[in-house]
Amino acid sequence: MHKFEKIWMSIGTGSLILFLVILGVSAVHAGHTPAASGIETIHPDYVRDDNRFSEPGLYESSEEGYDYDLYYVASAFRYEPAEVEVPQGSRVRMQVVTTDVVHGFQVVNTNINMMVEPGLVSTYGTNFNTVGEYLVICNEYCGVGHTDMTSVIKVVP
Ligand code: CUA
Incomplete structure (x- = not known):
C-alpha cells in the first residue's frame, strides 16, 4: 500500500474510533448529570x-x-x-x-x-x-x- 494511503486510512480509522468514544461517553451521561456546558440533561x-x-x-x-x-x-x-x-x-x-x-x-x-x-x-x-x-x-x-x-x-x- 502507498505510504500516504496508509496515513489517510489511519486518520480515518482514528477519527471513527474517536467519534464512537464520544458517542459512548454521551450515552453514558444521558441520565441526570450536567452536560459539559453545565446544562442539565433529562430524558x-x-x-x-x-x-x-x-x-x-x-x-x-x-x-x-x-x-x-x-x-x-x-x-x-x-x-x-x-x-x-x-x-x-x-x-x-x-x-x-x-x-x-x-x-x-x-x-x-x-x-x-x-x-x-x-x-x-x-x-x-x-x-x-x-x-x-x-x-x-x-x-x-x-x-x-x-x-x-x-x-x-x-x-x-
Ligand atoms: Cu406553545 Cu407550548
Missing part, C-alpha cells in the same frame, strides 16, 4: 421518574442562595402546576422541563423568558419582590393548543 420519557417533576410545584430549596425551588412540567398544552403561590421577596430557582416538544416559558412583565427543549432542564433564578399575579405563557409554537398554554404565579404578601 423526556423519564421526566416523571425525577422527584422534582413527579409532583411539580413550589418546594423549599436546599440550594444556596435560594428560598424555594419551583418545578414545572410543560407538555402540549399545559403547564403543571397551573397555578402557584409564591411568598413576596422569595429567591426562587425555577426549573422547567418538557415531556414532548419544544415549549416556551415566559413570565409576562418580567425578564423571565426561557426555551424549554426536550432533554434539557431549563433553569432560571429570580426574586419575586412585587405582589401580584403573573401570567406564564408559551412563546414557542407547539401545536393547536399553543395559545391556551398558560399558568399563573401569584406573589402573595
Whole structure:
C-alpha cells in the first residue's frame, strides 16, 4: 500500500474510533448529570421518574442562595402546576422541563423568558419582590393548543 494511503486510512480509522468514544461517553451521561456546558440533561420519557417533576410545584430549596425551588412540567398544552403561590421577596430557582416538544416559558412583565427543549432542564433564578399575579405563557409554537398554554404565579404578601 502507498505510504500516504496508509496515513489517510489511519486518520480515518482514528477519527471513527474517536467519534464512537464520544458517542459512548454521551450515552453514558444521558441520565441526570450536567452536560459539559453545565446544562442539565433529562430524558423526556423519564421526566416523571425525577422527584422534582413527579409532583411539580413550589418546594423549599436546599440550594444556596435560594428560598424555594419551583418545578414545572410543560407538555402540549399545559403547564403543571397551573397555578402557584409564591411568598413576596422569595429567591426562587425555577426549573422547567418538557415531556414532548419544544415549549416556551415566559413570565409576562418580567425578564423571565426561557426555551424549554426536550432533554434539557431549563433553569432560571429570580426574586419575586412585587405582589401580584403573573401570567406564564408559551412563546414557542407547539401545536393547536399553543395559545391556551398558560399558568399563573401569584406573589402573595
Ligand atoms: Cu407550548 Cu406553545
